[in-house]
Amino acid sequence: MRWSQMHIPTLRTDPADADAPSHRLLLRAGYVRRLMAGHYSLLPLAVRVRAKVIEVIRQEMTRIGAQEFLLPAMHPRELWERTGRWEVMGEEMFRLKDRKGSDIALGMTHEEVFGTLATELNSYKQLPQMWYQFQTKFRDEPRPKAGLMRTREFTMKDSYSFDLAAEGLDAAFDLNHDAYVRVFERLGIPAIPVEASSGSMGGSASTEFMCPADVGEDLVVHCPSCGYAANIEKATSQLAEVADGPGLDGPERFDTPGVRTIEDLADGFDAPGERQVKTLVHVLDDVLTLVLLRGDHPLNEQKLADATGARTLRPALPEEIRQALGALPGSLGAVGVTGLPVIADHALRGRRDMFTGANTDGVHLRGVDVDRDIAPTAWADLREAVAGEPCVRCGQPLEVQRTVEVGHIFKLGYKYADALGIEVLDANGERARVIMGCYGIGVERAMAAIIECHHDDRGIIWPLSVAPFHVAVVVAQSDDADTAKAGEDLYARLTAAGVETIIDDRLERAGVKFRDAELVGIPLRVTVGKRGLAEGTAELTTRETGETVKIAVTDMVDHVVKLLKHADA
Structure with missing residues (x-):
């Protein structure tokens, strides 16, 4: 890919209305543009990152035996009424009428639709099942903010497990928990699994995966000593003993x-x-x-x-x-x-x-x-735990940390099976309810969370696993024929070796190209310039550390390939 032909509208200054680092950098580096509150257009660089985030998730879902679906984003009112959630979801649900006057919802989540498909299961021999999709969700957030962190239209990986008994649900929950741990490790997100409320989803248990971030809207209570962690909506703590007097005979x-x-x-x-x-x-x-x-x-x-x-x-x-x-x-x-x-x-x-x-x-x-x-x-238990109170497990002082939710897994239980009539014949030929679990990751929010964890004052620092390109070849003097030819040759050789490469062939000053490469966060930069070529070398700069080394032009491709293989190991 050529920088001169790719739409990367970088900005020299921070947008005035961007507060979170990820929001500011996604706008500055030409990844997104705001259409209206809570709605963003993803530009070519963002589309590449998004595809890689999705592929990491897809690989881990495949690893645990999940099957990919794609379900409609528009749902009939009647389906949500069967589960009692048409009214519960309140004003956050986008609602419209079709030309016949029928009430339609834009899907906030897909328990109802997946559950309807699951009514076609008829035997315990077909269980367990684990189904997932990547689909657009719509939520009429009252205060969309922080760019891709809290939007009204976003991509969700939502998956659902169907089992015959609680033991099966426990196993599915653990499989998804471990898959999520691997996903976030691969994405470079330091996610903390915490106990959480199930909220309007219902069910017996849930775990959130929370990424520490100053811009986060969720609070996590955790104990550095024993590892206890819970969302503020679920957390508890020990209370010091209080000695009351005998009091009065009556109020x-x-x-x-x-x-x-x-x-x-x-x-x-x-x-x-x-x-x-x-x-x-x-x-x-x-x-x-x-x-x-x-x-x-x-x-x-x-x-x-x-x-x-x-x-x-x-x-x-x-x-x-x-x-x-x-x-x-x-x-x-x-x-x-x-x-x-x-x-x-x-x-x-x-x-x-x-x-x-x-x-x-x-x-x-x-x-x-x-x-x-x-x-x-x-x-x-109604009270909110606060920092400094003793941990419920070990008694050491608790800490409260601001975080962003990047994933959430639920044991839904029988709520949707009962509402939708999801039953199969068991080994005795008797009708048996199917028990469900639900597991979600917000794709664009994960992109933003990665940036919150990986940036500096010069721009984004993408992990290799999701970077839009692995290498940027910067031609320092594009107007010099020999330098341009050497840059083109390196670009062609890197591409042929399977390295995702973009060449900055613009007729811009070298400083402008360096700043843009740092801003967009490409992990490696190969700089081809007159001075280096006179010595038979080019420079290789690592975005994360800023370290620059001179390498023979003839050895550069092999060096980069080995470096990428080592980093991916």
Whole structure:
């Protein structure tokens, strides 16, 4: 390929609206162009990288026996209604009507469609099955950001396993887990497998693969000592023992004018956060629900959704709260409340001599005994773990790290089998439900994550496994016939040897060519110039280290081929 003939519109300065390093560099290096918020055109260099990312994933899927499909991106409403997800997906689902007025969804994911195909399975002898595809997904993100990190249209490798029993699902889950570890190693992404919430996907267990990145929107709680790692939506920690006093014979009201927050009550009334019962009010599937936590503990809403199975969840409005409880936030409590569900965090179990709101504005209660005075309808892990708390496994301090999710695997269980009627005949001739798993990798997000991990102030540093070209031959003086001929000869010989090579034959200054080669991130640069040719040499520069060595022109191709083979070993 010739640089002069390839569309690589590099920019000299950073785009003003690009924040993440990957976003900035993909634009500057001529890989992508923004069409509108959350939608990007992939230019020729990006298409080459994307194809290589896909091929790495495809090879690892083939290695574990998965079969490749290609399913429609548009789905009928009825299919999503059968699984109960037409409403659950909310505004993130793109919806349209065809000319007949039928409701259509642009696929966010493909459990429903793969599951429908799986209804054609009829015998346990056909199991296990593992199916996958590379397909465009559509999600109406409210705030698309960071270039390819969070878009509204993207390519997903999604795969699905079908087994007769839970043991089969466990085996499929482990196969995919190990395949993902290999994929991310080959892509150069330092992904950390972490415990995660299944969210709207459902199921019994899930693992996310998280790439540390300052621009990430996900938080991972991890322990450097023992390796424990979990998404903030799933993470837990040990709690220090709290010694409560005997308390009072019953809750005692006292006036708290102007108190609106946990801090207000702590500062003015000798009521530290650890001795307060914080009362939040949420609407879960249209049911007003009280949510109780220790005053100094933050709520993780995903934990609340997971614990209750709620399909929809939102904070209650002030008017809803006053109508139900007679007060506004700041003076709320669960003492004496009947007729409303009350979900309490485990950290409140057995606590005495506590403070909480009295459901009268400007009034609180002291001496509250949780077991005596409050009747939770359910207990759950609702609090969000924070840095410095003891690890649940080893007791050492936890750390919280910002990350980007690059892969997610789920044990879906029987949710979709039950909804879609996926059954086979077992060895006894009886109908048996099929159990499913789901496994996803975002292709363009993986590209961005690679750049987040592999760049410097000069540009991208692609790993060889996904680089658009392995070698850039830079002709330092393209207007000099002898230099141009030597460059063309090296380019032809490298290409004939199977090395993916681009020659920069533009009539530009050498400095411009060097900067562009560094910016786009090609791993090796061969520079052909008058001075070197006079000595019978050319220069070989390694993008990652910046190291440059002189090599005889006659030996350059063999040297590069050996270098690439060694790097790929």
